[in-house]
Amino acid sequence: MRDGRICECEPVDLLCEQISGASPDVLQTMTRTFAQTMMSAEADALCGAG
Secondary structure, three states: OEOOEOOOOOHHHHHHHHHHOOOHHHHHHHHHHHHHHHHHHHHHHHHOOO
16 A cells, blocks of 8 residues: 555566566575475475474
């Protein structure tokens, strides 16, 4: 919300805009973090943790 107005943007559009302007290092870090998070969640589910 800016100046009392509600932003009528789609979150996906905002994310795509940010990603398109990001450096390859940022994209690599985001991908690595996502993959590690997914693998950790899968391991937790298989072991009955969490």
